[in-house]
């Protein structure tokens with residue numbers, strides 16, 4: 001799992017296994033929802 005950042009405004013996480021990625025806003029309207037989405041992505045993709 002890699003995490004990339006472009007300035008402080010946004011970034012993304014990339015699954016090393018299948019190269020799928022999930023964009024992450026650095027300034028989300030709802031930080032809780034954003035964090036949950038990223039955690040879900042990581043959970044889905046870790047282990048392959």
Ligand SMILES: [Zn+2]
Pocket residue numbers: 015016017018019020044045046048
């Ligand atoms: Zn994956």
